[in-house]
Amino acid sequence: MSQPPTDAPALSALQARIDYAERVKTVTNHIHAASNLDELLVSLSRDILSLFEAEHLTLYAVDRAKDELYSRFLDIDQIHEIRVPIGNRSVAGYVAHNKQAVNIADAYDAAELHRLSSHLSFDRSWDKKTGIRTRQLLTVPVCDTTNTLTGVMQLINKKGAARFTAADQEKVREIAATLGIALHNQYQLAARQTKFEVLLAAHHITPPQLDEARATARDTGVSIESILIERFGVPKRTLGQALSAFYQCPFLEADRDIDIAPDLLRGINPSYLQANYWLPLRATDDAVEVLTDDPRDFQKQQDIRRLFPGKKIAYVVGLREDIGKLVGLVSTNLASDASRTAILGQLVAEDQSDTDTSPEAEADENDSAIVRLVNQVIIDAYKAGASDIHIEPQGERQETLIRFREDGSCYTHLRVPSHNRRAITSRVKVLAQLDIAERRKPQDGKIKFRLDKRDIELRVATIPTAGTGNEDVVLRLLTAHEPLPLDGLKMSADNLRAFTQLLRKPYGMLLCVGPTGSGKTTTLHAALDYLNIPEKKIWTAEDPVEISQAGLRQVHVNPKIGFDFAAALRSFLRADPDIIMVGEIRDPETAGISIQAALTGHLVLSTLHTNSAVETVTRLLEMQLDPFNFADALLGVLAQRLARTVCATCKEPYHPSREEYETLAHAYGEKAFARLSIPYDDAFRLVRGSGCQACRRTGYKGRVALHELLVVTDEIKSLILSRAPAAELLTTARRQGLTTLIQDGVLKCIQGLTDYKQVQAVAMR
Numbered sequence: 001m002s003q004p005p006t007d008a009p010a011l012s013a014l015q016a017r018i019d020y021a022e023r024v025k026t027v028t029n030h031i032h033a034a035s036n037l038d039e040l041l042v043s044l045s046r047d048i049l050s051l052f053e054a055e056h057l058t059l060y061a062v063d064r065a066k067d068e069l070y071s072r073f074l075d076i077d078q079i080h081e082i083r084v085p086i087g088n089r090s091v092a093g094y095v096a097h098n099k100q101a102v103n104i105a106d107a108y109d110a111a112e113l114h115r116l117s118s119h120l121s122f123d124r125s126w127d128k129k130t131g132i133r134t135r136q137l138l139t140v141p142v143c144d145t146t147n148t149l150t151g152v153m154q155l156i157n158k159k160g161a162a163r164f165t166a167a168d169q170e171k172v173r174e175i176a177a178t179l180g181i182a183l184h185n186q187y188q189l190a191a192r193q194t195k196f197e198v199l200l201a202a203h204h205i206t207p208p209q210l211d212e213a214r215a216t217a218r219d220t221g222v223s224i225e226s227i228l229i230e231r232f233g234v235p236k237r238t239l240g241q242a243l244s245a246f247y248q249c250p251f252l253e254a255d256r257d258i259d260i261a262p263d264l265l266r267g268i269n270p271s272y273l274q275a276n277y278w279l280p281l282r283a284t285d286d287a288v289e290v291l292t293d294d295p296r297d298f299q300k301q302q303d304i305r306r307l308f309p310g311k312k313i314a315y316v317v318g319l320r321e322d323i324g325k326l327v328g329l330v331s332t333n334l335a336s337d338a339s340r341t342a343i344l345g346q347l348v349a350e351d352q353s354d355t356d357t358s359p360e361a362e363a364d365e366n367d368s369a370i371v372r373l374v375n376q377v378i379i380d381a382y383k384a385g386a387s388d389i390h391i392e393p394q395g396e397r398q399e400t401l402i403r404f405r406e407d408g409s410c411y412t413h414l415r416v417p418s419h420n421r422r423a424i425t426s427r428v429k430v431l432a433q434l435d436i437a438e439r440r441k442p443q444d445g446k447i448k449f450r451l452d453k454r455d456i457e458l459r460v461a462t463i464p465t466a467g468t469g470n471e472d473v474v475l476r477l478l479t480a481h482e483p484l485p486l487d488g489l490k491m492s493a494d495n496l497r498a499f500t501q502l503l504r505k506p507y508g509m510l511l512c513v514g515p516t517g518s519g520k521t522t523t524l525h526a527a528l529d530y531l532n533i534p535e536k537k538i539w540t541a542e543d544p545v546e547i548s549q550a551g552l553r554q555v556h557v558n559p560k561i562g563f564d565f566a567a568a569l570r571s572f573l574r575a576d577p578d579i580i581m582v583g584e585i586r587d588p589e590t591a592g593i594s595i596q597a598a599l600t601g602h603l604v605l606s607t608l609h610t611n612s613a614v615e616t617v618t619r620l621l622e623m624q625l626d627p628f629n630f631a632d633a634l635l636g637v638l639a640q641r642l643a644r645t646v647c648a649t650c651k652e653p654y655h656p657s658r659e660e661y662e663t664l665a666h667a668y669g670e671k672a673f674a675r676l677s678i679p680y681d682d683a684f685r686l687v688r689g690s691g692c693q694a695c696r697r698t699g700y701k702g703r704v705a706l707h708e709l710l711v712v713t714d715e716i717k718s719l720i721l722s723r724a725p726a727a728e729l730l731t732t733a734r735r736q737g738l739t740t741l742i743q744d745g746v747l748k749c750i751q752g753l754t755d756y757k758q759v760q761a762v763a764m765r
Contacts, residue, residue, distance in 0.1 A: 023051055027175060031182045048155075048175065052168055055157035056132065060084065060092055060142075061183060062151055064296040066248075067313060069096055069152055082126075088119040091139050092152045099149060101140040101173070105163040108134075132156075138164035140172050142180045148299075150183035187296075196228075198242035204234050223293070223320040236319070243317045247295045252281075252316045264288070268307065273327045276300060277320050280308070287312040293320045370423045373416070374431070377402055378449055380413065381477060382456055387517070389458075391428070391473040393421035393465070400424065407644050407703050408517065411696065425462065425471045432460040439469055447475070459544065478546050483525040490753065492744060494737070495709045499638065502711065503527055508635035509598040511585075513610045518762075519642050519705050520607040521546055524581055527605060528552060531579055540581040541568035557583070569593045573602075582606040588623040595625065598633035612741070613637040613710035614729040621723055631712070631720040639708040641741055641762040643754045646687050647695035648702075653685040653752070660686070664756060667764075668746045678750065687752040704753045706763055708741045 027047045049057050060069035069084045069092055086096045094117055095102050104112055113120040127134055136158045142151035153176050158164045199205050205213075205228060213227040220227075225243070228234040240251035264280040273279055278292035278300055288311045290304055295315035304313055318326075381389050386404035393400045399415040416424065426436045432445030447458040459476040491499065502510055510527075512520045525547040528538060532551045543557045543565075553575075557568050565582050566589045572580050573593075584607050585591045598604045610616040616637045621627060661680045665673040678684070689699025710716070710733050719729055734740070739747075745759030 023047070024175070027051065028178050031178055051175070052138075052155055052164070052172065053159040053161075054138075054155040054164075055159060057156070058092070058154045059179070060096070060152040060154070062086075062096070062149055064301050067301070069093065088117040089121065090123060091120065091137055092154055094120055095139045095141050095154075096149055096152050099141045099143065099147070101169060102137065103164050103169055104137040104139075106135055107137050136161075136163050138168060138172060140169070140176050142176045142183060144180045144184035148184070150180050150187065153179065195246050196224075196242060198245055199228070199234060199239070202238075204238060205232055225319050226321050239319075240317075247315070247317045249295055249315045249317055252291055252318045253322060270327055274324055276303070277323045278304070279323060279327055280304075281316065283308075283311070286310075287314055289314045289316060291316045291318050291323060291326070293318060293323055367423060370420060370427050373420075374424060374427045377414065378456070378458065378475070379451060380404075381475075382451060384413075387477060389473075389475040389477070391424060391475075393425070393467065393470040393472070394418070395467045395470065407700065408642060409644070409698075422469060422471075425473055428460060428473050428475070429462065432458075434460070434462065439471055440464060457544070478544060483529040483547050483549055484522060486526050486530050489523060489526055489707075490704050490748070491707050492739065492747060495707050495739065495744075498709055498711055499527075499636075500530065502636045503530055503603075505603065505635055507598055507601045507603055509594055509604045509606070509633045510635045511606055511608055511616055511637045512640065513608045513613065513616045513637060514640045515609060515611075517642070518640055519703075520640065521583070523638065523640060523705070524605050524607065525549065528579070528581060531603075536578040537576055538579040538581070539572040539575060539577045540583070541565050541572070542581075542583040564590075566590045566593055569597065573597060573600075577602055579603045579605070584608070585620075588625070591620055591623050591625055595629050595633045599629060604633075610639070612726075612730075613639040613708050613738070614726045614733060617710075617720055617729060618726050621720070627721050627723060631717040634712050634720070636712055637710045639710075639741060641706045641745075642703040643706055643745060643748070643758040643762050644700040645702045645704045645754050645758075646752070647689040647692060647699055649694040650690045650692040650699065651687050651752070652690055653687050655682065655684065656686045660756070664746050664749060667756070667759075668743050672743070673746075685752075686749060686755065688755060700758070704748060706741050706744045706748065706759065708739065708744065710738060711736070 049055070058071050060071045062068075063070050063083075066083075067086050069086060070081055072081050084090050084092050087093045088097060091102055091104065091107070091113075094100075102116060106112060107122040108124070110121070113122060122134070124134075126132075134156055137154065137156060138158075139152060139154040141149055142153050144150050153172060155164065155168075155172065158168070196205065196210055200207065200210065209232050210228075213224050213232065216222070216227050216231070217224045225239055228239060229236055236253060240253060244251040264283055268280075277294075278290055281289045281291050283289070288304075288308045290313055292300060292315060294300065295317055301313070377389060381404055384404060384406055386406045388405040390403040390405070390410065391400065392403065396418055398418055400418060400421040401412055402414040402416060403410045404413045428447075429436045429443070429445075431447045431449075434443045434445045441464065443460075443462045445460045447460055449456040449458060457478040459478060461474045461476075463472045463474075464470070465472045486496065486500065489496075502508075512523050514520055521542075528540070528549060532538060532549060534551070538552045540552055540554045541557050542554060543559075545554045545556055548554065555568055557563055557565055565584065565586065569580065569582060569590065570593060580594075580597055580602055582590065582594055582604065585594060594604050594606055608616055608619065610619050614637075616639070617634070620630060658680060661684065668676075689695060689701075691697040691699045695701040710729075712720075713736060715732055715736070716729065719732060730738075741763040742759065745754070745763045746756070748754050749756050749759060
């Protein structure tokens with residue numbers, strides 16, 4: 001029986017398909033066997049090229065942090081890298097940006113490229129370096145199973161053909177699908193292996209601790225980073241350095257002083273930002289800086305590009321919890337701004353529409369806009385950290401100014417239409433339970449204001465000023481905060497050591513002196529916090545109680561009913577005290593009782609309004625105190641001032657001029673400064689603030705105390721007994737080691753806390 005004729009072409013085609021399937025299987029196996037990205041990008045070229053009869057292959061991975069494609073290739077024995085921005089400027093960038101395959105017959109044909117995009121061009125520099133003439137290009141996107149871009153695959157020059165075929169394109173897509181999964185897995189593996197690699201290498205955590213943190217994060221929904229900080233004690237700064245190294249971008253520890261431009265958040269729902277843990281920080285004409293917990297999260301990147309089209313994105317990494325707090329703070333501030341703007345808009349509209357300017361036609365203190373405005377001003381002052389609110393009417397035709405005092409300096413917060421000046425004053429009087437009909441004499445009162453589940457107390461003073469019916473109002477914010485620890489006062493090491501030694505004395509008198517608002521009460525409460533133990537009974541007499549401490553028996557004095565500091569002191573001596581704090585020594589009677597208390601076995605702390613430590617001694621002697629009792633009772637005098645600190649957000653070090661250095665040396669005392677051994681060389685640095693939104697462009701934010709501690713030694717006691725003048729006391733004290741206010745200020749300039757201009761403003765006479 002004869003055999004049927006063999007169909008040679010069919011057999012050949014079948015054999016070709018079998019060969020192709022075998023080669024595809026080989027390529028697939030190599031893809032899945034790759035141990036890292038370099039192996040994927042460098043080692044697959046030969047296998048893939050043989051499948052499609054192409055001359056060259058470039059495999060790109062995605063660098064999401066930089067919004068770029070990158071590829072690596074082997075040149076002799078070194079791996080080199082090329083990078084391409086994602087966008088419509090290059091063929092690979094276009095394919096990545098649009099996730100659309102491109103099959104080009106001639107890469108040098110500008111018309112063919114422009115049919116895809118008017119911005120598209122081909123970079124011929126690579127051809128010039130290699131001597132290759134690029135003709136055909138088949139470029140396809142590489143995506144994972146969720147259609148997330150993981151890379152780009154580009155074949156160059158089809159052997160023996162005018163262009164790559166549709167069949168070639170379909171086959172490349174099949175390989176790209178496998179490659180997409182492999183790249184995705186490599187990204188995930190890299191994230192698991194290297195995100196905390198720095199911490200593991202430095203032994204901040206162990207592999208079992210990291211595994212435990214991951215498991216806890218899965219169970220609780222809390223970020224791994226927070227668990228590492230809270231449970232395993234990894235410092236936040238150290239963790240930030242690890243994240244910065246991994247993501248190749250700066251780390252930002254979010255806080256309330258970060259500038260956020262309101263325009264950046266227009267049209268973005270804060271709830272969306274809270275849920276996705278990212279926040280735009282600042283922008284220029286062509287770029288925007290974004291804080292996020294994961295700069296490589298592709299979905300976030302896509303959302304950010306949609307919201308800021310055409311802008312280059314610069315990423316900053318932060319912790320989820322920090323970002324959440326910052327988003328909440330920013331959204332609250334924006335709500336406050338919107339509320340304030342709406343209230344002022346309503347007041348201005350009413351002012352412009354009202355043609356009747358008689359007093360009877362003015363706004364009423366019960367108007368909803370007036371009530372909301374006064375409440376909003378108090379809230380704004382509290383959130384700004386202001387110590388005082390000043391409401392200053394300028395007359396019938398000029399706007400009323402509302403100013404805040406912050407860090408010792410006043411600035412204008414709001415301007416309110418003059419039509420509302422009396423209504424604002426009356427509203428404050430209503431809150432303080434004052435007589436709204438009385439405008440001819442000053443009045444004093446207090447307001448209890450509820451905010452953020454805590455009570456704010458405001459001390460109110462109204463004063464009639466020039467102009468028909470004008471009254472100024474000053475509100476002092478008395479926020480009963482926790483006491484600072486002694487080491488939080490930023491005393492020099494010598495002063496802190498000497499001050500704590502004085503506090504350990506079983507009896508005697510220790511004074512804290514300075515002008516109003518120099519932080520005397522804060523310092524005394526820090527001292528009381530140091531002394532506050534169950535074995536001690538501590539009484540305080542204050543006007544008013546500004547800082548509350550558990551364990552202290554604190555008393556408000558009320559001179560209007562005869563219960564002044566002297567009366568409180570007499571009461572305390574009958575109440576078995578160990579330590580007594582008197583808010584202020586204002587008269588000889590209080591001074592005399594304080595000395596007697598100190599001599600009879602009690603430690604007495606108090607304040608006085610004097611300019612320096614040695615002047616305090618002469619001032620008290622002028623009150624006709626017995627110098628023998630006074631010298632025996634007095635332990636020491638701490639004089640202090642508050643200088644504004646350079647803003648931490650915009651602080652920058654600089655090398656000062658020789659003249660600035662010599663000015664500091666002269667202020668300190670040239671001989672004493674020479675003993676500090678601080679030379680003027682290239683390493684000598686001071687700091688200054690460039691000005692930012694956090695500090696209202698002033699360069700200063702917060703305050704630091706300058707201290708001058710006079711310790712009463714036997715020699716000082718002898719001078720007190722002889723009623724020596726202040727100059728002689730100062731000379732002796734400096735010889736014994738006293739650091740003056742100006743000297744302490746110079747040291748804090750060198751430490752980078754403040755500058756000499758601020759020291760001059762508060763410590764020089």
